[in-house]
Amino acid sequence: xxxxxxxxxxxxxxxxxxxxxxxxxxxxxxxxxxxxxxxxxxxxxxxxxxxxxxxxxxxxxxxxxxxxxxxxxxxxxxxxxxxxxxxxxxxxxxxxxxxxxxxxxxxxxxxxxxxxxxxxxxxxxxxxxxxxxxxxxxxxxxxxxxxxxxxxxxxxxxxxxxxxxxxxxxxxxxxxxxxxxxxxxxxxxxxxxxxxxxxxxxxxxxxxxxxxxxxxxxxxxxxxxxxxxxxxxxxxxxxxxxxxxxxxxxxxxxxxxxxxxxxxxxxxxxxxxxxxxxxxxxxxxxxxxxxxxxxxxxxxxxxxxxxxxxxxxxxxxxxxxxxxxxxxxxxxxxxxxxxxxxxxxxxxxxxxxxxxxxxxxxxxxxxxxxxxxxxxxxxxxxxxxxxxxxxxxxxxxxxxxxxxxxxxxxxxxxxxxxxxxxxxxxxxxxxxxxxxxxxxxxxxxxxxxxxxxxxxxxxxxxxxxxxxxxxxxxxxxxxxxxxxxxxxxxxxxxxxxxxxxxxxxxxxxxxxxxxxxxxxxxxxxxxxxxxxxxxxxxxxxxxxxxxxxxxxxxxxxxxxxxxxxxxxxxxxxxxxxxxxxxxxxxxxxxxxxxxxxxxxxxxxxxxxxxxxxxxxxxxxxxxxxxxxxxxxxxxxxxxxxxxxxxxxxxxxxxxxxxxxxxxxxxxxxxxxxxxxxx
RNA sequence: GGCGAGGUAGCUCAGUUGGUUAGAGCGUCGGAUUCAUAACCCGGAGGUCACGGGUUCAACUCCCGUCCUCGCUACCA
Numbered sequence: 001x002x003x004x005x006x007x008x009x010x011x012x013x014x015x016x017x018x019x020x021x022x023x024x025x026x027x028x029x030x031x032x033x034x035x036x037x038x039x040x041x042x043x044x045x046x047x048x049x050x051x052x053x054x055x056x057x058x059x060x061x062x063x064x065x066x067x068x069x070x071x072x073x074x075x076x077x078x079x080x081x082x083x084x085x086x087x088x089x090x091x092x093x094x095x096x097x098x099x100x101x102x103x104x105x106x107x108x109x110x111x112x113x114x115x116x117x118x119x120x121x122x123x124x125x126x127x128x129x130x131x132x133x134x135x136x137x138x139x140x141x142x143x144x145x146x147x148x149x150x151x152x153x154x155x156x157x158x159x160x161x162x163x164x165x166x167x168x169x170x171x172x173x174x175x176x177x178x179x180x181x182x183x184x185x186x187x188x189x190x191x192x193x194x195x196x197x198x199x200x201x202x203x204x205x206x207x208x209x210x211x212x213x214x215x216x217x218x219x220x221x222x223x224x225x226x227x228x229x230x231x232x233x234x235x236x237x238x239x240x241x242x243x244x245x246x247x248x249x250x251x252x253x254x255x256x257x258x259x260x261x262x263x264x265x266x267x268x269x270x271x272x273x274x275x276x277x278x279x280x281x282x283x284x285x286x287x288x289x290x291x292x293x294x295x296x297x298x299x300x301x302x303x304x305x306x307x308x309x310x311x312x313x314x315x316x317x318x319x320x321x322x323x324x325x326x327x328x329x330x331x332x333x334x335x336x337x338x339x340x341x342x343x344x345x346x347x348x349x350x351x352x353x354x355x356x357x358x359x360x361x362x363x364x365x366x367x368x369x370x371x372x373x374x375x376x377x378x379x380x381x382x383x384x385x386x387x388x389x390x391x392x393x394x395x396x397x398x399x400x401x402x403x404x405x406x407x408x409x410x411x412x413x414x415x416x417x418x419x420x421x422x423x424x425x426x427x428x429x430x431x432x433x434x435x436x437x438x439x440x441x442x443x444x445x446x447x448x449x450x451x452x453x454x455x456x457x458x459x460x461x462x463x464x465x466x467x468x469x470x471x472x473x474x475x476x477x478x479x480x481x482x483x484x485x486x487x488x489x490x491x492x493x494x495x496x497x498x499x500x501x502x503x504x505x506x507x508x509x510x511x512x513x514x515x516x517x518x519x520x521x522x523x524x525x526x527x528x529x530x531x532x533x534x535x536x537x538x539x540x541x542x543x544x545x546x547x548x549x550x551x552x553x554x555x556x557x558x559x560x561x562x563x564x565x566x567x568x569x570x571x572x573x574x575x576x577x578x579x580x581x582x583x584x585x586x587x588x589x590x591x592x593x594x595x596x597x598x599x600x601x602x603x604x605x606x607x608x609x610x611x612x613x614x615x616x617x618x619x620x621x622x623x624x625x626x627x628x629x630x631x632x633x634x635x636x637x638x639x640x641x642x643x644x645x646x647x648x649x650x651x652x653x654x655x656x657x658x659x660x661x662x663x664x665x666x667x668x669x670x671x672x673x674x675x676x677x678x
Numbered sequence: 679g680g681c682g683a684g685g686u687a688g689c690u691c692a693g694u695u696g697g698u699u700a701g702a703g704c705g706u707c708g709g710a711u712u713c714a715u716a717a718c719c720c721g722g723a724g725g726u727c728a729c730g731g732g733u734u735c736a737a738c739u740c741c742c743g744u745c746c747u748c749g750c751u752a753c754c755a
């Protein structure tokens with residue numbers, strides 16, 4: 001890894017094709033990767049920048065089913081939206097592929113076969129639910145039944161949406177297939193697992209050879225590697241009909257696990273782009289492999305995927321994984337299901353021609369070292385007082401003055417004074433300082449260093465006051481304007497990775513090309529006599545009412561998404577079913593936290609005829625001190641269950657609103673403990 | 679509860695081989711200016727560096743403890 005770098009493989013996390021891309025994705029992954037790729041291209045480095053949609057997995061299957069369409073329709077729709085919106089915001093992928101295409105299917109299958117041949121995969125047979133009517137095995141999500149825990153009737157096979165418990169399908173009481181409604185049968189099925197424990201040391205020394213990785217990345221990896229349970233084997237296959245068929249004889253109806261095939265998508269995309277030359281970008285050690293991802297993907301890219309590559313053999317492992325944290329929106333977590341998001345394709349509609357504004361704001365506020373907040377007010381401020389007032393304004397001043405005094409033709413400088421020399425020295429030094437930041441993945445710092453060129457320009461003009469000198473010092477004025485023109489030219493070059501649209505526009509005004517990075521460490525970009533045109537302001541102000549409209553839109557969309565989110569009414573039951581429940585009035589006599597659990601409270605509840613111990617998961621909603629004396633409704637005949645070492649003998653009834661907030665179901669104070677509720 | 683990351687000016691952040699009055703951008707206040715989209719330029723105010731101990735001649739920086747935020751994980755109505 002210390003060898004000289006001959007080429008770069010830059011990947012951006014594959015967006016999952018079950019929804020559009022929002023500003024969080026952009027800030028966390030696509031913008032930084034694009035800035036990096038554009039910068040390295042300008043450096044003249046050989047590189048590929050690959051991405052594509054991730055189109056497999058049970059979630060897409062589910063969504064298709066919910067909408068009553070084929071999975072293919074879902075992924076086609078979102079692939080197009082994602083591809084177009086990323087292109088329109090200027091993300092300069094060399095290829096934007098998709099995991100549903102043939103090259104990828106073949107590549108993933110070959111990869112799997114090779115691992116199989118190497119003996120890296122462990123075959124295990126387990127009992128899984130099977131739908132006899134639909135004739136297929138059921139993914140966890142495809143099974144519904146009664147939660148063993150809270151007895152919610154529509155718990156899914158992986159999790160109960162009502163009480164949040166993680167489940168395995170076999171725990172469900174009276175399970176039903178969501179495909180046909182039939183009762184599923186347990187049937188033996190075979191899957192292929194990737195054991196990781198034996199790789200633990202190898203992975204650890206790999207991670208430890210990258211101590212320079214960002215603390216969040218390095219820390220999280222070591223946290224996993226040093227966890228007491230060790231690295232668990234993960235199943236690399238699923239019983240599903242949407243995905244890449246497992247390329248083995250005895251694997252009818254089985255597909256590769258989506259997390260297995262997705263990262264191979266980077267490789268397939270490279271093949272698609274380069275043909276046989278893909279090998280250079282993935283197997284040679286003089287290649288630098290950089291994965292841009294969000295923090296949710298760290299473990300996968302730093303541990304699982306490298307493990308897959310190690311087991312397959314012959315691959316070069318990631319050199320850098322500059323993962324970002326999360327971006328919040330107006331103080332709240334971005335949420336697709338609550339529709340709390342600024343969607344990229346909608347931004348592009350609402351802010352036509354202002355692609356660079358979003359790029360600027362999201363780069364300036366990118367969550368590089370900790371979660372960060374995007375607000376529309378901040379968006380407006382940064383646009384108006386940074387892009388418009390500093391950058392756009394400086395460029396415009398130069399263009400206007402040049403036009404006014406010299407008809408747009410750059411004058412020749414006479415003798416350079418110290419201030420001129422100093423300014424030009426800074427101009428020539430800009431690439432070096434910006435490069436320093438970019439090579440360390442400090443994009444916000446790089447952006448700010450780029451902006452200081454504009455600040456330098458504004459100060460230079462203010463100090464030199466050409467508008468005063470034009471009257472009686474024509475030679476001095478010419479020199480000043482010559483210098484100002486060079487600053488502008490350098491700006492147009494240094495802007496390019498960050499603000500490609502504005503850079504192109506400015507370069508055109510200046511009659512320049514997008515120069516190589518190495519050509520930019522200079523003092524003269526534009527010779528005297530070359531023309532500077534002006535095609536109008538680079539940026540325009542964002543008015544208050546635009547911001548208000550966006551904020552209103554956000555609230556309205558969130559409200560609409562939240563409106564009809566009532567739980568569906570459960571299946572009808574008979575009166576006898578109801579009478580099985582023994583509900584009683586009780587009073588909490590004492591409450592204390594259960595140790596080593598932060599959601600559980602150990603309650604003693606007086607039921608009149610006896611006092612019960614009940615463990616309740618309400619510790620995040622109530623403090624123990626406020627509870628004694630509270631009248632509650634209790635399920636008195638629930639089978640006892642041990643929770644965190646404490647035997648719980650019953651359950652307290654709670655009401656929950658759509659935000660997950662809990663309250664006790666009220667019982668009048670006057671009702672004696674032990675009274676029956678029916 | 680365990681593990682990881684973070685807690686520095688109104689806002690967004692930089693600052694660790696410990697060392698003079700803790701920095702930047704934006705905002706704010708005052709001044710100056712008019713080439714420029716009331717933009718630009720200069721200056722000021724503004725910080726118990728989450729809190730409490732400890733090590734040291736010296737701590738934002740090292741050690742111990744506590745609190746808060748985020749993530750993973752356990753546990754859960």
